[in-house]
Amino acid sequence: MGLLAIVLVATAYVFAQSERLLRRGHEIPLVPLTVAYSAAADSVEGCRMAIIVGCLEGCHGQQGEGGSEDAPGIFRATAPTLSEVLPNYSDPELVRLVRFGVKRDSMTAVGMPSATFYPMSDADLSRVIGYLRQRPVMPPVPRSREVMFVGRLALALGKWQTSADAVDETRPRWGHLPRITPVERGRYIASIVCSECHGLDMQGDPEIMKSPPLSVVRGYRIDQFRHLLRTGEPISGRDLGIMSITSRRAFVYFTDDEVADLYDYLRAQPVVARLKAGNWISSRSSSRHRSNRSYRVAARSSLNVRAEIRRDATHWASSLSHDDYRELTGPSQ
Numbered sequence: 001m002g003l004l005a006i007v008l009v010a011t012a013y014v015f016a017q018s019e020r021l022l023r024r025g026h027e028i029p030l031v032p033l034t035v036a037y038s039a040a041a042d043s044v045e046g047c048r049m050a051i052i053v054g055c056l057e058g059c060h061g062q063q064g065e066g067g068s069e070d071a072p073g074i075f076r077a078t079a080p081t082l083s084e085v086l087p088n089y090s091d092p093e094l095v096r097l098v099r100f101g102v103k104r105d106s107m108t109a110v111g112m113p114s115a116t117f118y119p120m121s122d123a124d125l126s127r128v129i130g131y132l133r134q135r136p137v138m139p140p141v142p143r144s145r146e147v148m149f150v151g152r153l154a155l156a157l158g159k160w161q162t163s164a165d166a167v168d169e170t171r172p173r174w175g176h177l178p179r180i181t182p183v184e185r186g187r188y189i190a191s192i193v194c195s196e197c198h199g200l201d202m203q204g205d206p207e208i209m210k211s212p213p214l215s216v217v218r219g220y221r222i223d224q225f226r227h228l229l230r231t232g233e234p235i236s237g238r239d240l241g242i243m244s245i246t247s248r249r250a251f252v253y254f255t256d257d258e259v260a261d262l263y264d265y266l267r268a269q270p271v272v273a274r275l276k277a278g279n280w281i282s283s284r285s286s287s288r289h290r291s292n293r294s295y296r297v298a299a300r301s302s303l304n305v306r307a308e309i310r311r312d313a314t315h316w317a318s319s320l321s322h323d324d325y326r327e328l329t330g331p332s333q
């Protein structure tokens, strides 16, 4: 009886706490874009960027017709038909939704990767929004949103954050900083594209996405890396699931220069040992209010997995050995 009471109280706490996080209002000011959209000049690049960052050929369906964002056992949310929602939002409201994960009603979106979009430049956002507004109207898909118990528990424990809470406003907005060197340009692209699945710090997401740290690019020659992004085929020849699909649908639109910039930036990433997946929910941590980066560090240390940096800076300069590559990309090769 006593145990049952504890379970009931704990369950009620998880629901109340997760509901509070899902429903709380976020005070983010509406700020207009500083760059105007011109259909004649910007629609081709707007279309390309909309595909690369995943508004099209991504969660909202191939053509923006609507789809869903699904983290099995954690949450499932409709990614609505773009032509249904865009007219309801002014440009500043859309910018706030994209960069901060905050909807018109000031509540958070669920499944919107705003932490990834936060660094987008005004110029890129203006092109993407302007282009998407021009697209044909499509029949709306029904909306639904479900956060499962494990998802609620993760929210309550600070192991998973809502779209709005995941945005760290203290991070630099790379799109508004100089992009002169290849590393600066590559950092921008990686931060608004690759970080969605490989983490804001490019160290991989062993828990939900099961993606490796992008220092694995050290194991690639430039032509092999280009081949990966154009075809989805890694040097191991393995099918990479969502990575292979996203490469063929979206990364194929990177220019050769963008691929080269990404390559330079990612090869400059430190090599960190791959973390063991699983059991991430059960560890205790009150890291909800920390930045994403320190959240990850806290999650790692609390899980007590092999998170130590294994190589010193001088070693980072060299390529990965075959064994290192296998360790970073998983045991299944």
Ligand code: HEC
Binding pocket: 190, 193, 194, 195, 196, 197, 198, 209, 210, 211, 212, 214, 216, 217, 228, 234, 235, 236, 239, 240, 241, 242, 243, 246, 251, 262, 329, 330
């Ligand atoms: C939609 C999610 C997603 C996005 C966005 C994404 N990746 Fe991945 N990526 C993955 C996943 C998941 C894996 C692991 C797949 C596996 O091991 O089966 C992966 C694996 C990789 C690998 C390892 C390949 C190997 O040799 O095993 C590289 C390199 C890579 N991604 C580069 C990138 C780059 C560069 C970007 C940005 C341009 C990017 N990814 C964006 C999901 C993504």
